[in-house]
Structures are given as C-alpha cells and as structure tokens.
Amino acid sequence: MFLNELLLKDFRNYLEINFSPDQGINIITGPNAQGKTNLLEAIFISGMGFSFRLKDKDVVRWGSEQSILKSSYQLDGFTVDVHIQVKFDGFKKILINGTENDRKNLPGHYGIILFRPEDLHIIKGPPSQRRDFIDYDIGSINPVYRKLIQQYKRIILHRNNLLRRGGYRQDEFKIWNEEFYRYGAEVLYRRIKLLKNYFPLVRDIYAVIAGKNEILDMKYLSSAKISGSTSIDQIINDFIIEGKSREKEEIYKKQTLFGPHRDDITFLLNNKDIRNFGSQGQVRSVVLALKAAQMELFKRQSGQNPIMLLDDVLMELDENRQNYLIKLISGNNQAFITTTEIPKTISRHVDRIYFINRGTIEERGHTSLRNVPNLREE
The missing domain is CATH 1.20.1050.90 (RecF/RecN/SMC, N-terminal domain)
Structure with a gap:
C-alpha cells in the first residue's frame, strides 16, 4: 500500500499544500514546531479517519470553518481516493471514491503504523x-x-x-x-x-x-x-x-x-x-x-506492506537500532520519518527529503543531504 498524493487545506498550520511523496523512504526535516508532526497526523487521518492526538476538531486551522484532506492511495493495483472534511465543531464527513462511507473502510486499516517517542514508555509506563x-x-x-x-x-x-x-x-x-x-x-x-x-x-x-x-x-x-x-x-x-x-x-x-x-x-x-x-x-x-x-x-494478515510513520524517533535510538529500523522498512515499505537532523548512517537508504518551515513544504532531494543543518537547537 502506498500514499500517492495528499492535499491539505486549512489543516493545523498548513494553509494549503499538495504533497506527492516517494513510494520509499521520505525524510521530513526542518526546525521544531513548523509542522512536521502535523504532516504525519494528516497522513494518519487520511488513512485511518481519526487523529492520533486528542480531538479531531483541533486539526482545523485557527480562524477557519473546516479542514479538508484529499488523498490518493495505491492498494492492490487500484487507486482509492479519500476525501475527509473536518469542521470546527467536530463534525466529520468521509468520502471514499466519491461515496460517503465509514472510517472502518479507509485504506489505512490495511496497515498504517505509527512510531512515536511516547511508545518508548510502553514497557515502563502504566x-x-x-x-x-x-x-x-x-x-x-x-x-x-x-x-x-x-x-x-x-x-x-x-x-x-x-x-x-x-x-x-x-x-x-x-x-x-x-x-x-x-x-x-x-x-x-x-x-x-x-x-x-x-x-x-x-x-x-x-x-x-x-x-x-x-x-x-x-x-x-x-x-x-x-x-x-x-x-x-x-x-x-x-x-x-x-x-x-x-x-x-x-x-x-x-x-x-x-x-x-x-x-x-x-x-x-x-x-x-x-x-x-x-x-x-x-x-x-x-x-x-x-x-x-x-x-x-x-503484512501477514492483510497481504499489504504497511505505511510507516516515524515521528522523531530516530534520534532516540542508537546507531545499531537506527540501522536495524531503516533496513527493516527499506525496500517495499513506504515510510515517512520526521527528524530535525538526518543521521549519516541512514542517508544511503533515503529516497526523498522534504524541508518544512512555517507550514510550507519544499522537496530538497538527495543532493541536499550535505547541506541540511543540524536543526535540533533552532
């Protein structure tokens, strides 16, 4: 399963963007608090129908009436188009291939896997x-x-x-x-x-x-x-x-x-x-x-390669664990990885790099690897 395209309008700090990711590993980099996690949240909602944060209505951009998410997925050789409307009062409407539908039928249930720093507390947490x-x-x-x-x-x-x-x-x-x-x-x-x-x-x-x-x-x-x-x-x-x-x-x-x-x-x-x-x-x-x-x-239960969303977890892992994780998702998996800095150990596995700043997204590509600064302290 792959996300081919994502269009956002009035979503969090995004006024309007059109995002066409690679089918491999996509690095989402940029300073803190500029919209990296918001982009992963949008992908998650477009596939699952709900946010991994607190309330769906919070995704509506401040001062707007509603958020619009349009996405296109490749699933078993055919295209699935998703249109999600979230209003400021929490009302949500989902269309799948133009027909109003329930979120249980969204393509994300074939496998969107989210990995966040909070997951490191699964073992020792309550x-x-x-x-x-x-x-x-x-x-x-x-x-x-x-x-x-x-x-x-x-x-x-x-x-x-x-x-x-x-x-x-x-x-x-x-x-x-x-x-x-x-x-x-x-x-x-x-x-x-x-x-x-x-x-x-x-x-x-x-x-x-x-x-x-x-x-x-x-x-x-x-x-x-x-x-x-x-x-x-x-x-x-x-x-x-x-x-x-x-x-x-x-x-x-x-x-x-x-x-x-x-x-x-x-x-x-x-x-x-x-x-x-x-x-x-x-x-x-x-x-x-x-x-x-x-x-x-x-993979075994759905027959699909799941989409991986890794939100700022690479720097929480040492080099050996970073290498294992990247090798695991390299190949047939589409992945979106947010990070303020790009570890050199994973550079050869990256397919595309995007730079996010103030709610705008710009493709930087492989040639920018050397030029992307360490943004952790900015």
Whole structure:
C-alpha cells in the first residue's frame, strides 16, 4: 500500500499544500514546531479517519470553518481516493471514491503504523499504555476486534455509572452484567488469540536485534481467573463465575474490578521483569521489536506492506537500532520519518527529503543531504 498524493487545506498550520511523496523512504526535516508532526497526523487521518492526538476538531486551522484532506492511495493495483472534511465543531464527513462511507473502510486499516517517542514508555509506563497498544495499534488491523473494544468500553462506562450511582433496580443491573460477561469474554478471547500470533514475532525479532543470549518472553496477566481454555464458551463461563464472586466487592467499591480493561502484559528478559531489571537499551530494543513485529503481523494478515510513520524517533535510538529500523522498512515499505537532523548512517537508504518551515513544504532531494543543518537547537 502506498500514499500517492495528499492535499491539505486549512489543516493545523498548513494553509494549503499538495504533497506527492516517494513510494520509499521520505525524510521530513526542518526546525521544531513548523509542522512536521502535523504532516504525519494528516497522513494518519487520511488513512485511518481519526487523529492520533486528542480531538479531531483541533486539526482545523485557527480562524477557519473546516479542514479538508484529499488523498490518493495505491492498494492492490487500484487507486482509492479519500476525501475527509473536518469542521470546527467536530463534525466529520468521509468520502471514499466519491461515496460517503465509514472510517472502518479507509485504506489505512490495511496497515498504517505509527512510531512515536511516547511508545518508548510502553514497557515502563502504566498498564493502560500497554492495553492501548494492543487495542489501537495491533488490534487496528482487525475490524471485528475494533468494534468489540468500542462496545465493551461503552458497557463498562454504563456499568460503572450504575455502581457509582447505587439504588439501581436489580433487573437493570442484571442486563448490564450479562452484556459485560458476554463482551468482556469476547474481547479477552480475541485479544489472547491476537497475541498468540504476535508474541512469537516479537520474540524472534528481539533475538535478531539483541542477540540470542537474551531471551524475551511475554505473559498476559488477566484480572479474571480463567481456566486457560481458549474456548469462548469456557471464557464466558469463567467470567460469570468471577463476576458472581466479586459482585459484593464491586458494589462496595463502586467500580468494575476485573475484565480486559484492567489486564496487563509483563515482559521478561531471561526470566526477569524488564521493568525492574532492564537497561534503557534493552527497553528500547523491546519497543523496537514490538513495532517491527506489528509491521510483520500486518503484512501477514492483510497481504499489504504497511505505511510507516516515524515521528522523531530516530534520534532516540542508537546507531545499531537506527540501522536495524531503516533496513527493516527499506525496500517495499513506504515510510515517512520526521527528524530535525538526518543521521549519516541512514542517508544511503533515503529516497526523498522534504524541508518544512512555517507550514510550507519544499522537496530538497538527495543532493541536499550535505547541506541540511543540524536543526535540533533552532
């Protein structure tokens, strides 16, 4: 899959630009706070239908009524044209090949992978970061899983509101309990199935990055006591048993105390928890392996080469990890890499260079590699 063209109008700090990237590695450079991340955000929205920042309506340029994003993707030999309109009040309209459509059908769900400095906190951050990585990064490839997550979160919200409010009717609570057991078990079942395909890829890739003397293992920590069966019926039964045993405690504490929204993953390096015993370099290698495995998983499940968006992460990695990442995405992958300086180690892999300044974009090409200054301090 490739992005052929992107037109932006009144998007963040861009008044209007027309961007036609290379199908290989595109470096987006320039001083800080000039629009590099905004460009990646625009690519992400054009493919996924939502922003990786807080609110979609924030993309509308200050003083404008709406933002317009027009993009053209190459997918399985045919062209997919996308037109997205985002108004200042948050209203959003999506057209795919001229027909109004839902964001679940956008081409980005075949694989747009975002890698940001915040991802380096997946390992040592709170459990919510690891759950979000599963649900919104890895899980984005599976439309059924995406929909289940949305429904499950709605159910948890209603159930917690009932528990906090108190004084509810028993038949009302029973209805939300049944929904909670059903969707909670379904999310858990699909999440475990997804991770069974994903974890071995992470383990193998980490061995390539760090060497075979370091053995990485990952374990899913369920907040519900499950029998270990992968049968959906058994998991539902386990959920019901857990729910009945914890109902009084939940009523007392006024919150849902178990379920996929409270689960976690632990990462073990030579049988030691990396959060407590891992070096900074080891943690970064694990995160790099997570992203590389995500790329491989998307390739296998969709049959497409995913588009890679790397937002200012190169300088967070040492030279060896930079080389591994660039070699990984070189070849058939289209990539967009933002950076204030271009490491010499990756220069031979770059296909096109763009310079962004004050919401304008200018192609610089290979010949400018020697002339692009170190902009980190500007």
